[in-house]
Amino acid sequence: MKYKVCIIGGGIVGTAIAYFLGKLGETSVAVFEKRYLSSGATGRCGGGIRQQWSTEANVRLAMRSVKFFERFKDDVGMDIEYKQGGYLLLSFSEEEAKQFEKNVKMQKEQGLNVEILTPKMVKNKYPFINIDNLILATFCQSDGHANPHKATFGYAKAAREMGIDVYTHTEVNSIDVKNGEVCGINTSKGYFECEVLVNAAGAWSKEVGKMVGVDLPTESYRHQIFVTEPLNFFFPFMAISFSGNFYMRQTLHGQFIMGQGDKDEKPGINENVTFKFEKEMAKKMTKLFPFLKNLRILRHWSGEYNMSPDAQPILGESKDIKNFYYAVGFSGHGFMLAPAVGEAIAELIVYGKTLHSDISHLNTERFGKGIIQEKNVV
Ligand code: FAD
Structure with missing residues (x-):
């Protein structure tokens, strides 16, 4: 079986990326979830959606997400109990x-x-x-909260309706890399070829990184x-x-x-x-x-909480492995940022650049450069 894009992780982030890929017309996509959808941090979270941040970039990203949460019922077709x-x-x-x-x-x-x-x-x-x-x-x-299970199931359902496959109880065990480029995954349900692979594995992001020999600076707490x-x-x-x-x-x-x-x-x-x-x-x-x-x-x-050294997500293509993307390290705010991040990662994959949100400051290369960002974490 072959897909253009495979996504590891059936939380809010993986399903949002799948949904936005579908909206951009890319439907040769599959999501792989080792347990059930929203069984990771997503289904265990507080469901809070906040735009009050201490960096301009995060305020903009959160405000963009809120626009999507406000339209969720109409766009995605699921009532997610969103309250502002x-x-x-x-x-x-x-x-x-x-x-x-x-x-x-x-x-x-x-x-x-x-x-x-x-x-x-x-x-x-x-x-x-x-x-x-x-x-x-x-x-x-205009800050508020929503039901994270319903949001994840909403994105997955809408993605499926666009022709995207969502495999639950399917674990990715290893990743096939040839000439520095991802080309497939071995799962508990067999081998799948792919051109692009996304690590949206939440707390397991480091383990997935290790599958391609990358030591991601993330730890889970x-x-x-x-x-x-x-x-x-x-x-x-x-x-x-x-x-x-x-x-x-x-x-x-x-x-x-x-x-x-x-x-x-x-x-x-x-x-x-x-x-x-x-x-x-x-x-x-x-x-x-x-x-x-x-x-x-x-x-x-x-x-x-999947934490990066500056408590901000790691987003974008790996600098070590071609066509391997990260959407990890969300700390305590991955639910609220997921719509804007899903859109941005989908645009990066389809167009090679983001059109609506600048996420360039959240790439892996920022570490080791002494960049200190906010630590608004409970
Ligand atoms: P996850 O939801 O963890 O999804 C990753 C999925 O990948 C998992 O389901 C896992 O089973 C799967 N997976 C891993 N490895 C593999 C593999 N090898 N093969 C197949 N599947 C695999 N955020 C907010 O915005 N607001 C809040 O109020 C908030 N409160 C929180 C409260 C708590 C107690 C916690 C723990 C978190 C909270 N967060 C909150 C953070 C938020 O839950 C996360 O940032 C967000 O859910 C991350 O989503 P995700 O899709 O990246 O990860």
Whole structure:
């Protein structure tokens, strides 16, 4: 069997790339997923979609993605429970607050409707938040959240309808390279020839890189997250704090989803959960949001952040292997960036350049050049 483009990974990124390739008329495409669609980080994520970034390039990429999320139902044909209830970024550090002020100025220059809120303004607007130690907050109404499973299944379904093949429970075991160029993959369902190969393997990006002898600078770290029982309380936005180390939103059914990072995590795939996380998270969140007290935890799971050295994705063609593309290292923001990234990678493959988003600063060559970018990660 032969395809022009094979994509390793059936998460939001792999399926978005397949969808946008189809939209550009390239349908000799196949996606290979070793488990089920959205079984990786995508199906385990918080579903947050934020445009408040500290670099112009990321603001533009996120704003482009939001345009696609807004049209998802019409364009892709799936209701992904998309809600633009806003993102409230809370800062508990003087240094971070100063950075937020600079960010807001730049974000406004990019055309984003975002505002700065003093603690008093936060309390007036949202009396249910405990503002002790809060220095400042920023708010963008057009930020929001969506259901990551539905978004992935939506892209896969639309891709299939355009003639693209999506193989689930099909593991890519090795990659065939001849004269420095990819030419095929060995999978658990046999050999497939291809002219172009995309590594969209999320937490397994490094292992896939090794299949062509490339040492990708990515590592995966466990992130835990839980959901509570539902509460008859309307919480309209996604709350996040880098200095406070948490994010939280309410689901369509009234439950609260929340997570935090853990700097002691060791690299590697670890899908277990800990009681320590539940205790820490519950203590912190009930202090900040006292209305959560007495609410029980319903489910608790974990997934991997695939991290690059600067916590930004690695996108574009490999400098070592011809026709081998990367869309990896998304840290905690791969869901929200996936539509714009899917479009950009599809354009790179079909036209040899991007037409709508500049992703050149996210190539592999940036490492080792001392480029420092933002680390907005919980
Ligand atoms: P994945 O979804 O991991 O997909 C990669 C797929 O590749 C997997 O399904 C895997 O099975 C498959 N695969 C790997 N190796 C092979 C192989 N050899 N053969 C075949 N298949 C293979 N992002 C946001 O934007 N907003 C959030 O609110 C948010 N919250 C998060 C909360 C948590 C707890 C976690 C863990 C992540 C969060 N993220 C969030 C990050 C986001 O989930 C990821 O960046 C994004 O889902 C990455 O998508 P992906 O398609 O690259 O990876």
